[in-house]
Amino acid sequence: MKVLFVCRANVGRSQAATALYNQIHPGNSDSVGTIVDNPGEKLVDRKGAKNIIEVMFEHDIDITSNRRTQINENRINQYDKVIVMAEQKTIPDWLRDNSKTEVWTIQDPKDQDIETTRKIVREIEEKVKSL
Secondary structure (H helix, E strand, C coil): CCEEEEECCCCCHHHHHHHHHHHHCCCCEEEEECCCCCCCCEHHHCHHHHHHHHHHHHCCCCCCCCECCECCHHHHHHCCEEEECCCHHHCCHHHHCCCCEEECCCCCCCCCCHHHHHHHHHHHHHHHHCC
16 A cells, blocks of 8 residues: 655654655655645754654664655545644645545654654554554
8 A cells, every 4th residue: 555644844743654654565655744844855954853863763764865845736646545644724625635535643743852752653653553
């Protein structure tokens, strides 16, 4: 199953979910954001990505070279399932209303400490394993 993971800024939740899913099913998922302020930016260059990068290293996954991507309506056609972890107010109607879309309520790791980020990634990992 090909899955698209979506969060708000494409820095934390969707990047972690994609990396974890691809660890189990290589190449079968991608990540995007609903509001990406700097598309194409590498995570390693994003100040707020430090903790998510560190936690993913703890899972033997290097996401430093991952790039941030903005979602668009045409992109979701390439996937069997679209998992959205963005805040409700940032989700476009066309994404919310799509039959492929499933919403996961996951806390944003932005500005959280490392232990909270670990908890968030563990929650994402459990959900990814259930797909």
